[in-house]
Amino acid sequence: MTATARETVLGRIRDALALADPREVTVERAYRTGRTLPDAQRLELLTDRLVDYKARVRVCTADRTARTVAEALSARGARRIGVPAGLDPEWLAAFDGEVLEDSAGIPAPRLGDLDGVVTASAVTCAETGTIFLDGSPDQGRRALSLVPDLHVCVVDLSSVVAGVPEAVARLVPERPTTLISGPSATSDIELERVEGVHGPRTLEVIVRTDA
Amino acid sequence: MSSSPTRPDPTHPDGSGRSGGGTFLGLPAVPPRSPYGTGNLRGDRAFPRAAREELGNEQLRRNLTRATHTIRGKRLAVTGELPDWERLREAGSAIKTDTMNRLPELLEELERKVTERGGTVHWARDGVEANEIVTRLVEATGSDEVIKVKSMATQEIGLNEHLESRGIAAHETDLAELIVQLAGDKPSHILVPAIHRNREEIRDIFRDRIPGVDPGLDAVPAHLAAAARAYLREKFMTVPVAVSGANFGIAETGTLSVVESEGNGRMCLTLPRTLITVMGIEKVLPRYRDLEVFLQLLPRSSTGERMNPYTSLWTGVTPGDGPEEFHLVLLDNGRTAALADRIGREALNCIRCSACLNVCPVYERTGGHAYGSTYPGPIGAVLTPQLAGMDAAKNDPNSSLPYASSLCGACFDACPVKIDIPSLLVELRHQHTEQAGTTAEKLAMKAAAAVMSRPQLFTAAQKAAAPARLVAGRDKVISRLPPPFDGWTDSRDLPAPPRQTFRSWMASEEGAAALRAAAEEGRRSRDGRGGRPDDGHDGKHDDDRPDGRHGDPHHGEEER
Structure with a gap:
């Protein structure tokens, strides 16, 4: 009877650990966790990081969401946009272009015909300028925020946390999660940074200070 | 080296000589390395030879210097904050x-x-x-x-x-x-x-x-x-x-x-x-x-x-x-083979960030190709031999990898998971020496020990070494010894023996004069009439190495 690869590999690992005893270790999480920062500081930190990544940041209050979304879209000349099915329709009240509501049946290449996409976000880390999308109804499937060339992302300041540990603690592991820190970039040619390779080449972030 | 696609049987034996997966009769077996001749874990030349060729590529060195220094600077800035x-x-x-x-x-x-x-x-x-x-x-x-x-x-x-x-x-x-x-x-x-x-x-x-x-x-x-x-x-x-x-x-x-x-x-x-x-x-x-x-x-x-x-x-x-x-x-x-080594298993902690490459004085000059493996640089020098072995064939190129380092320790400092790469390199060198058995170098070391413990023999040996000056070039460096000593100069240069040994110089009139001068100087300083007029540290003593301490990696970095 031949052992399966699974049995063999697990057996080898047990053998290896028997041949050389494990080194006793305690995982100490002495690094910073559970940090909180006042609103103004989180906003300032986040804005600084996003601008550093060459993302455009617009700050507004919730009652001006629709107007700010429309401004961001028209600034980039977006006429035909996609939105996830669960996005608050009020956000698009001031936009006079064409809106396509996404669904799983729409093939990805068709998303490439869109000028841009508007989504909400799950959580954001100020210290690293990282926006987390988790596939909730107001964020949509991953292809939607990936294929179009412009991503307008709405971030509520209440969902902005100080650091990475605070952000990871808010995630739901089973959800497909995408961390976005600015537009895509490459430094593969002579280490010269080029912004915008395969993902959306433009990232517009709208931070709502009272939401 | 590419994989050999000639092995059609997907249910091949694991090569460990065991049929089962676990321990046999309670005795743990050493897990096998990555099979020889497959994949990209072994180059076709030893590191020193490959490095020598890569060092001739000026564009490579220019690109590497710029890249490694730039990323290094950025890393220090964002880790420091x-x-x-x-x-x-x-x-x-x-x-x-x-x-x-x-x-x-x-x-x-x-x-x-x-x-x-x-x-x-x-x-x-x-x-x-x-x-x-x-x-x-x-x-x-x-x-x-x-x-x-x-x-x-x-x-x-x-x-x-x-x-x-x-x-x-x-x-x-x-x-x-x-x-x-x-x-x-x-x-x-x-x-x-x-x-x-x-x-x-x-x-x-x-x-x-x-x-x-x-x-x-x-x-x-x-x-x-x-x-x-x-x-x-x-x-x-x-x-x-x-x-x-x-x-x-x-x-x-x-x-x-x-x-x-x-x-x-x-x-x-x-x-x-x-x-x-x-x-x-x-x-x-x-x-x-x-x-x-x-x-x-x-x-x-x-x-x-x-x-x-x-x-x-x-x-x-x-x-x-x-x-x-x-x-x-x-x-x-081969990962389980690495895991079976109490010291070497630390290399498995690597998260493939490449910080150790960017701080390595050897990598910076030779580039990644010289390592012959998918994993170059300091981590590659410890990971590759553990995954694929160092002595899978005669003159296995991987056996040279643990020596592809000056042991300066920069990689350890840069590693985000604190892998003690220098210690791992030393351990692998030890293992290689043990495995390599009786080599010319080993015999030479034994002979040297015998000679050095007998003063008369030592003096005679020093005299005998003088003709080696003829082998050295104008730079007083011997880059290649004749067999069977060529193993030593494979990865290092050897300084030519001096014209005169220290012992014979000491016995000469010149030596005796220098000794008297030193004694006189010591007496003066004890008498409180000031120390030596010149402390000798005017920075000009590196004249014999015009490029300072940044010599080529095959040129004495071993001593840094």
């Missing part, structure tokens, strides 16, 4: 060590969770088996193309070459990997694999090899990136199978992770119908929470960014979002 960086390193190191201690249960947990979430888990004893598994899975989809996310593990096992031998085209989608692939080249850096190429070369490669590319394409990096975007977009939209590696696999939740910059990873992980991920067994992490440590350590150490542009986390299959079929291939390929 975190007040808890050292505590993060401590935690990262402890989590990885804890992981290795509990590897069997963690892998079983990962398998269970991935399966629960609709994925399929496969186990591969080595690269040959992993290649077979992936090929079978691709064939089952009916596709003769796959798109690939940059992955060290699939590079290690030579997956692309294997797929090609079976009529399947593997398209690399990371810009640098694409450049390397189109040029029929090999990666030279973990993070920026095409760093040895300049923009004009890349333009020429694209003009020659990308179908339908604008023949007037210029060498502006943004334009070159745009050309790659246009070419690859069509692949992303049409190829139904993707192959990726994984930066982390979370046992607790079954979540896999890919960390990247360009968005090619997101494309590959999201758009195709089938996703196949090849992950080394050491990449598992116990808890989802552990990401809070590694998502800080990795980007800051790797690209010197606070966070890389994109990170994808996925757990099995999500209906209506992303691939409908997910396969995870867990790869051993």
Whole structure:
């Protein structure tokens, strides 16, 4: 009877650990966790990081969401946009272009015909300028925020946390999660940074200070 | 060296001489290395020879110096701004060590969770088996193309070459990997694999090899990136199978992770119908929470960014979002052999950030190709021999890797998970010397010990060595000794013996005069009439080494 690869590999690992005893270790999480920062500081930190990544940041209050979304879209000349099915329709009240509501049946290449996409976000880390999308109804499937060339992302300041540990603690592991820190970039040619390779080449972030 | 696709049997024995998986009659067996002659874990020349050739490439050295120094500076800036960086390193190191201690249960947990979430888990004893598994899975989809996310593990096992031998085209989608692939080249850096190429070369490669590319394409990096975007977009939209590696696999939740910059990873992980991920067994992490440590350590150490542009986390299959079929291939390929070494197993903690490459004085000058392995630089010098062995054949090139270092310790300081690479190198040197048995060098050392313990013999030997001055050039350096002593000069230069030995100089009139002068000086200083007029440290004493301490790595770095 031949052992399966699974049995063999697990057996080898047990053998290896028997041949050389494990080194006793305690995982100490002495690094910073559970940090909180006042609103103004989180906003300032986040804005600084996003601008550093060459993302455009617009700050507004919730009652001006629709107007700010429309401004961001028209600034980039977006006429035909996609939105996830669960996005608050009020956000698009001031936009006079064409809106396509996404669904799983729409093939990805068709998303490439869109000028841009508007989504909400799950959580954001100020210290690293990282926006987390988790596939909730107001964020949509991953292809939607990936294929179009412009991503307008709405971030509520209440969902902005100080650091990475605070952000990871808010995630739901089973959800497909995408961390976005600015537009895509490459430094593969002579280490010269080029912004915008395969993902959306433009990232517009709208931070709502009272939401 | 590419994989040998001539082994048709996917259910081959594991090579350990055992039929079962576990211990035989309670006696643990040493796990086997990656099979000889497969994959990309061994070059065709020893490091010193390869390094000598690479050192002749001025463009390579210029590109490398600029790249390593730039990334190094950025890394220092973003690690320095975190007040808890050292505590993060401590935690990262402890989590990885804890992981290795509990590897069997963690892998079983990962398998269970991935399966629960609709994925399929496969186990591969080595690269040959992993290649077979992936090929079978691709064939089952009916596709003769796959798109690939940059992955060290699939590079290690030579997956692309294997797929090609079976009529399947593997398209690399990371810009640098694409450049390397189109040029029929090999990666030279973990993070920026095409760093040895300049923009004009890349333009020429694209003009020659990308179908339908604008023949007037210029060498502006943004334009070159745009050309790659246009070419690859069509692949992303049409190829139904993707192959990726994984930066982390979370046992607790079954979540896999890919960390990247360009968005090619997101494309590959999201758009195709089938996703196949090849992950080394050491990449598992116990808890989802552990990401809070590694998502800080990795980007800051790797690209010197606070966070890389994109990170994808996925757990099995999500209906209506992303691939409908997910396969995870867990790869051993010598990792268990490394795990069986109490000291060497630390190399398995590596998270492939490449910080050690960027600070290494040897890597900076030789580049990645000289190491002959998928894993170059300091970590490659300890990981490669452990995965693939050092003495698998006569004059195994891997046996030279533990010596591809000046033991300066910069890699240890830079490592985000605190792998003590210098100690590992020394341990591997020890093991190599033990394994190598009786060599000319060993015999010479024994003879030297005998001679040095007898003053008369020693004096005679010194006199006998004087003719060696004739072998040395004008620079008073012997670069190559005749056999059987050539092993010594393979990796170092030997200074020519002095015209006169110290002992004979001491006995001469000149020596006696110098001794009297020193005694006089000592007496004066005891009498409180001031010390020596010149302390001798005017900085001009390095005149015999015009380039100061930054000599070529084959020129005395051993002593730094």
